[in-house]
Amino acid sequence: MSRAKLFVLAGPTAVGKGTVAAAMREQHPEIYLSVSATTRQPRPGEVDGVHYHFVTHEEFDRLVDEGQMLEWAVVHGINRYGTPRGPVEEALAAGRPALLEIDLQGARQVRESMPEAVFVFLKPPSWEELVRRLVGRGTEDEEERERRLATARQELAAESEFDVTIVNREVHAAVEELVALMVDSVHNE
């Protein structure tokens, strides 16, 4: 059995990475979707071990100290999120393509440690659409909106670091584009 390829999906805040990953989990169980560890609290409906491994700060420290994290980062300045290395390695060794849905800092770490991975940038159809998705709820004040937009501008500029870009016009189409890339990688081995 030949080793499968690792894919990393990243992109700006509010582009819809989480939605694409969730649809992937539902529709393509043949692809291994990494379950991250996080120190944040579960949201209603989130299941421990399915959406995330919800861990304490102490447990997260232990995973990092023992070298069990493929990458990890502080996201939105608050909580830590990381990819447990073991299950990803197992999937790849078993010939099953694996997908990480992580932030840009994490993607850069994987680029260092596993440069053979395929890096996919999920992009909004337009800047205006990203602004709509970011500030659409209208719950943030002016300063917070400006801060988010400045971050989004920087994040969009990271596209050139990636191997492939997928434009997220519609979730189903974005998932199928991603799956086509991943399945191709198995046939081309």
Ligand code: 5GP
């Ligand atoms: P949320 O708290 O909304 O589920 O996720 C917040 C952000 O954390 C998203 O941008 C997501 O891509 C990122 N994220 C989720 N898991 C990981 C991970 O294992 N590593 C890194 N670096 N980022 C992650």
